[in-house]
Amino acid sequence: MSQGEAGGLFAQGERVPLLGVQVEVNATGVASRVVVSQRYKNMESKPIEAVYSFPLEESSAVCGFEAEIGGRRIVGQVEEKEKAFEQYDEAMAAGHGAFLMDQDRPNIFTASVGNLLPDQEAVIRIRYVTELEQVNDQIRVMIPTTISPRYISPEEAKTMDPAELDHIAPPTVVGGVPYGLKLTVDLDAADEVGEVACPSHPARVVIDGRKVHVELMGEEVQLDRDFVLTVTLAHPHQASAVVGREEDGTRTVMVNLFPDLSGMERGHHEIVFLLDRSGSMQGESIEQARRALLLCLRSLEEGDRFNIVGFGSSFQSLFPKCVPYSQEMLDKATQAVQKMQADLGGTELLEALESILDSPLTEGLSRQVMLLTDGQVSNEQRCIERVSSSADQCRIFTFGIGYGVSEHLVRGIARASRGQVELIQPNERIEPKVLRQFARMTAANLSDVKMDWGNLEVDLVAPCELPPLFGGDRLTVYGRLTGGGPGEVAVVANSPEGPLRFAVQVDPEKATEGDQVAVLLARRAIQDLEEGRAELSKRKGSAQGTRREARVRQAIVDLARRYHLISSETSFVAIEEREKADQKQPAELRRIPVALTKGWHGVERMVAGMPLSSPPPGVVFAAAMAPQASSSMGRMAGMRAPAPKKGKKPGGVFKALAEAVTGGLGRKQASFMDAAQVRAAPPAHQAKAMGYADEVEELAIPAGMGRGEEDDYIRLILGQQADGSFLLSEDLAALSPVSLNALKQAAAELKVPDASLAQRVVATLTALFALEKRFADRKVEWQMIADKATRWLAGKATPPAGFADLTSWIRSVLEP
Amino acid sequence: MSDTQENRLYSISEVAQRTGVSTRTVRYYVVRGLIDPPAGRGRGNHYTDTHIEQIARVRRLQREGVGLDAIGRLGECADSSLRPTEGPSPLADVVFRFPVGPGVRLEFDANAGNPPVQVIDKLVEACRRILDGEYAANNADPRHSGEVSEDPHRGGEDEPR
16 A cells, blocks of 8 residues: 555544644642644645644643744734634635634633645644642642533523534544644652652653653553643642742732641531433443442531432432431442442533522531532533532532543632532542542631731732632632732631631742743633632622623733733734735635543443553653652552553554554654654554553552452441441451451450440451551541541440550450 | 625624624634635625625524534525434544555544444455455456445545555
């Protein structure tokens, strides 16, 4: 087939004009700068307009857009959205080169590359800055890569702007796209780095003290899942203040605080678990959600009330209304959860949310919702607005599940309702995240939380409402300075245990040059306007609604222009003036298809000749390992992905296709920055990934643990009763070093009138012992479960003679 | 549609304003073939009252629940009681194409459930075997190979390998 046609993906009858995507992340301890490059080539004989919709991190401040074409670099300008399109459209019609970037959602963007002539190439470069997420001792870098198909209700299909609808729902390919991703991360953590893990992709990691360099293994990978990198810090929770100075001298401060809320009493709550059971949750997502729910149910306490609501096209409540937590209700709920499937069709989240928010509150209890979803809806904004209007009555803690969750939905809902978000990928352990969320939900209520700016004078603060404080989470607040001198900046609050104050020193004179901090502030301020929290955008009756909307729009445009940012109201546009712009043939639109999110709807296996999955995730260390990182190397070794099975070779269609691509000669693959060759998916190195499919599934077992051990852990935790006790059983005995009979004999030694109570005491002690002995490294996860068990034990039995307490007695039984 | 009509001339943003859609949607309708392209060429291109009427009609049908693909197939027929069944958007026409022999290709929808990889593999292999071996041996005239083509309009110009 030397001169013949190669096999591959064809969209609208033609080869896909996007050749590759490159992402370069440069991060410091608190923020990162990211450059996304997209390389296009027109492989047709007529002019084309390539339109590519893609995701970026939610809350990212997109502050740069430029095109490189024919050796020229054209820098994009920020314009009002409609005006930007008009300029773009006019330039296209006149035969010039035109480039446009729109924000369709805070996390979905569309680049239009207009009038690409036959054989012409263009590279689009997008720059953004974003806060780096940090929870407890872990920094998390997340780069989304594809847009998951989303549920669009018939009503929305009728009313939504058709061009916008087209952007948020690009054509999807099952089986991979011909353009790949290259990605590097350089992080200066400003602290010694412990473990580094990449649960999403096989990656090469080099740690050098505070610095981490990460690159994806292989030439390129499929854009079918979010890239996730977690970096554990040796000394987390160090409050910091970063002052930035713009060219005109304006200073902006970014304050990072880590409130310590440990040791506070847990309150009682009404907790509703809201579980997405729509079709898109099929496969591992629903499995993870079930595990999360079973754990949460164990962590409830008597005095709480709860309910479980599943939603899809309709919603179903387990109980007609919230019920008091008891053994009977726990058993019913456990049985129901174990049977729950992703069988409720579409994703009508709004109706389910409304039913919860509209139901009457139980007196004396605060209402909390835990939402578990993969977040594929098209009415994110309406959901966010709805929870925002009930924010004083109900907080929502969200769980974004899967490889391609809509960050905007889960973050937006959590932000609007003063809850918190956790994101979970299939290769990550869900337990610590679930229990962290649960601890936040049930934490003591703080009141009068506010910012004390000390000596500083500020004229713009973002976020405009202080987010809620959660122990272990970073609290970031920005202020634009108009005066004042160095001093302490603090967040203050009242707690049941007395006043709280978390502070950091700020010196405006110690400023770094650059607009990064100012741009982050502006993005946050725009977000406050877009999501209706800013004073200007608050709803106060509808009479002046239109005028207010216009004022909000203008405020967004002003901020976006001042800081050169894309937003819901502004776009980037760049025009390449062509001397001979006498083009006869109008450009034809080419919509770039995107890869279906891995794991979506339970579609796991490759279907049409290309691998859905890259090689299994894991971490491989580079040889240039810094000596101080060697201690974590041993730990990391356990996290390495399993080696591919011997004898598994790429074959089949893949072989056929690889032959088609290379003409059977093993031609070198074109890499991102190489001149384009005829590209047909997938690159040869990905062909080798085919044989890995089985191993990928096995990685559902958490890193560093065998399946048996994980099963034991889950079985142990699920054995806990509603009151906190455990029951004596064969299962429990199997987790202890002695037999069931030995445990029963031990129970007989206890001076307790009721034999079954004695057995429960022994069982509970044995469970606590097993947690301490076998799962000490997960103490953060099971602490609440152990606390509940310890509270139940109090006063239930006295230790046999010769023992100071029950714990030393059970040790003597279990470790004679 | 001709420029000499007594229609007023509008820019894309004027048309968008008058019809209550975004400028992007005006152009999206053009690309989807739901309304006529703007009249004139280059910088001087413009829209007319006819475009405004066409956009109003598309919006009305959309509000009535008719999909864009269906509207496209309705063409000039103004009777919205005709509801053709939904079909795929031309922009969503994405396929995997495998050349299996001289002028013969196998195609699979890329955005729908496909046969499993093993089945596709067998199909490709079987097609190649038939075309390379059994068929070639029994029938030396390559002109007949088009009979197994999945894409008869495009066959004829390729060598298998």
